Amino acid sequence: MTDPAQPVVCLKGVHFAYDSQTVLEDADFDIHAGESVCMVGPNGGGKSTLIKLMLGLIKPDQGEVLLFGDSPLRSRNRVGYVPQQVAFDPLFPISALEVCLMGSMRGSSLGWAGKTERTKASAMLESMELGNLAEAPFSSLSGGQRQAVLVARALLAQPDLLLLDEPTAHVDVASAARLMDRIHALGEDMTVLMVSHDLSFVARTVPKVVCVNRCVHVHPTRALSSDVLNKLYGHELRMVQHDHEHLDSHGGHCHG
């Protein structure tokens, strides 16, 4: 049982370098249960490296990464992950259902998925409004539908923490909004950490932002100002305030 006061994600003085190139320096932050947080920053700033550290795919050179008070590898069954996209052979004959079923795999999974697992995966696809496409080849789906299947795959094991690496990078604005609505509807108690480049999306979606550019700073979303963004991206950016109700009804704007 997890202590409710214990952070779901805890980074303490994390330092990471690829060869001699430092990517992260003294990264410290906590994310608590039920929080929805976005991670923003320039390309090469260390966002994907942070996600990989949390997934246990790489280890920090210094410092500590803890999920639920334990190592990422030991916590992996409580974590769901949605990549930006899957680089796969378009002729790979695999259905949406089979992709979704990968979400319930464990290290010891052998043979084929059982009937119960298949029923659960079908129900998950149904909840993502993809029930009629369960047997469709994954490669025949649109970008938004594929991303929804990857979300379903991540949610199938009912994770306590969901990590999303630019889940809406290759989908249109309306599909992105629908996708996020479904994620929130399916995992109300889930902790969500998402990488995004879309600052308007961040402003509308989460109350807290992790700014990553070699160093890590955490801000409430409302505190994001032109100054903060200029420092983060090292380039002059202009914040434009929009009426959010107006925005939602017209499908979104580009911000800069």
Add this chain to the structure above:
Amino acid sequence: MSTWIVMEGIVMVEFFQALGDPDMVFLRYALMLCLVASVPLGAVGTLVVVRRISYLAAAIAHSALGGIGVAIYLREVMAWYWLTPMLGALLSAMLSAALVGWVSLRAREREEAAIGAIWVSGMAIGLLCLYKTNSYVDPMGYLFGDILLIQATDLQLAGVVGLVITATLLIAYRPIMAVCFDAEFAAIRGVRSGWVYFLLLQMTALSVVLLVSLVGIVLVIALLTLPPAITSMRARSLWQMVLGSIILTASFLVAGLLLSFVWNVPTGPIVILLAVFFYMTSLLRKRFRSKG
């Protein structure tokens, strides 16, 4: 025209009679090898194609010549008669598979160059050893296949390898499919992606060696990749693709063997030309269908 058809028919009858001829035992061996080797070759070929590692499989196949050359040399110089050329090919292909796997997963140097080095060094070692062997050994038989090279032990080896590969696929189907589709996600779910990838490369090594004597080191890679490439155009699941590839591989091998007997030409090139012909025809059919 009709005389030609009659002649071909007579030769085909002779082929089936030859299968029962005690002096033509190599033909029976060849036919049995075609049928037995189709299972591992079709199954592993499917995984090689969907995982897009045909280049690695080619490097593994070509490096088998190193093992063949070393085995022949050691048999003559050191009297290691237990080390058959096929066993040498198997060991060197498995070693190359391990090296290729390590390079593609871990090495930070240019992957293509390192894999190319493994590819050509295997061939170079093999050719040097064959050159240093006093009794003349023609490398062409190993490079492009020669059904006279097939021994009863090859059949036994093919049977064992076929069983091992089929059992591995049945037991580890889910992790293997997950790693072929999305290795990173499989690793996140706790699958040892690196090990599964090594296993796939080792199965590739075992499969290509099976057909070295029949179609040769150079041509075997086409037989590993073309049947799955054809079936992938219509298959709706990985298992359909595996079964289709096994059937097509067996058909190409048996038809190639028969035609090579009828026309009195080497088997390997005929098998490969058949596979290429069907692949091109399938591509054209697909193109016309999508336009229609």
